[in-house]
Amino acid sequence: MERWFEFMGNHPFLFGALAVLLVLFFVIEGKRGGRKISPQSLGILVKAQNAMLIDLRDAKDFREGHISGSRNIPYSKITSHIEELKAAERPLVFICNLGQVAGTALQQVAHHDAYRLDGGINNWKAQGLPLVKAK
Secondary structure, eight states: OHHHHHHHHHOHHHHHHHHHHHHHHHHHHHHHTOOEEOHHHHHHHHHHHOOEEEEOSOHHHHHHOBOTTOEEOOGGGGGGGHHHHHTOSSOEEEEOSSSHHHHHHHHHHOOTTEEEETTHHHHHHHTTOOOBOOO
């Protein structure tokens, strides 16, 4: 640890450049993934603005458990629904397992009022929120 502090003292410009690059990385990655919405805020958005929930997981995972009111459009088929989703007049919330696929779908659809569920279904489950199983 002492060597790390010695390095920082001897090379302030390198350490400063590293710090700037790290900050830029996190800022760019945050914007690239699109707007996030927390599981707690999701219910408010659905009730207040009738948001459309789009579950991007495959049909098997969707049947095993999904958020009530969500519609299953597997990510592999999102391109055939882009125009329909773009034309929606209510907010869209994309849902996947961890949130990364949802960020990619959000960029593809380019809807003016779209979000991705922060942490995806895994975060939803981790917070003990309910899932509906298909019959």
